[in-house]
Amino acid sequence: MQGAWCKEWKQGRNFILKIEPGQNIVERLQIFARQENVKNAVIDSAIGSVKHVHFRGIKSGAKRPITEPRMRQHHVEGPLEMLGLEGNLITDDKGNADCHLHILISKSSGEVLGGHLYDAEVFVSCEILLTEMIVHGVERYVSKTAGTPTIFINEE
């Protein structure tokens, strides 16, 4: 498809995952994927509350590829409500499920912050619903033109 790549996938297993207070979300998602042998998945829904949130944004006016000096990292102590965790787990070039997640968090003022998630610790609750994707010819690895890990879709 010109200007885009597209592929069909089939739904595998559906999971509900509750992560314990004090645990790191991305780390636990990776352990979950290994234990359940999930190669690809989509986050259907994720809410809860978090602490020690480490994420990044892209600097205004930045050019491609996205390199360190073109990003700005944030460490927010919290706790904060986690309003959303959007993204997917896609197999990397070593055969592991690689997490690409963007987080949305709110301060007590109601103001919402967010960005590309490195990791965050569960404060009180973390309820994740996800669906396994059965698909072949889809992988994520670092793209030189993007500067970041990117999905590659083999259309056929």
Added chain:
Amino acid sequence: MQGAWCKEWKQGRNFILKIEPGQNIVERLQIFARQENVKNAVIDSAIGSVKHVHFRGIKSGAKRPITEPRMRQHHVEGPLEMLGLEGNLITDDKGNADCHLHILISKSSGEVLGGHLYDAEVFVSCEILLTEMIVHGVERYVSKTAGTPTIFINEE
């Protein structure tokens, strides 16, 4: 699973729900769940516009459990765009579907607010897509250590 609880679920029915202007979203979701006999569900997607939004955030530096003095409540008159409504409906200890929802709303300035939703009134539109979850051994009730209603997963 150490540090987390995990359970598989099966997809039941899929619904599209359009809530009428002037109606309260959480109240209508509860009525919908009772009428359709939905015990557990995940919000796949929800957008629209809202008024009289009542939500809360967690105060910076708060400790567990989350008690009233550690939260801050907000009442926003609006109207505002509803950019997302994330969360789930899980059976409570009385057998009803309990809503746990986090809302994302934007002001005309483009600034986004949000938090744990108590309720909000539909302004012009409210389009919710949800999927029934068929699962046993999952319940939500108040946890003493959390201070708030929490999902409990009986792994077996």
Added chain:
Amino acid sequence: MQGAWCKEWKQGRNFILKIEPGQNIVERLQIFARQENVKNAVIDSAIGSVKHVHFRGIKSGAKRPITEPRMRQHHVEGPLEMLGLEGNLITDDKGNADCHLHILISKSSGEVLGGHLYDAEVFVSCEILLTEMIVHGVERYVSKTAGTPTIFINEE
């Protein structure tokens, strides 16, 4: 259903769609829908990074219907992280899939903006997962009382 309209739908095909840098998201979603003959779909998940984001919010205190003077449009140059793209594609009165999407974007400060999306250009990546909805008696067209395109659900 009093105060709401509700209808069951069946899941059709599942797609992963990666949109190329420099392409417009809404325009590409419409081309995708035409090429794959998708009439209705729900966005399961969408993240990436964007430029030239054109969206709108509703002015505080606005009354229905939503007319031009009651909205405020924004053009944000970026690039910015795209934290979420919520919404659906529903058949319009000409038989095409009409996109209703709300976008969430973050500045390098971590501050989140968003609103009703007109369109946005992909900066580095755009990973969309969506599910086709098989449903009859659901259409979107302009409602006089709403002022905007609205879903109409024929409950029988």
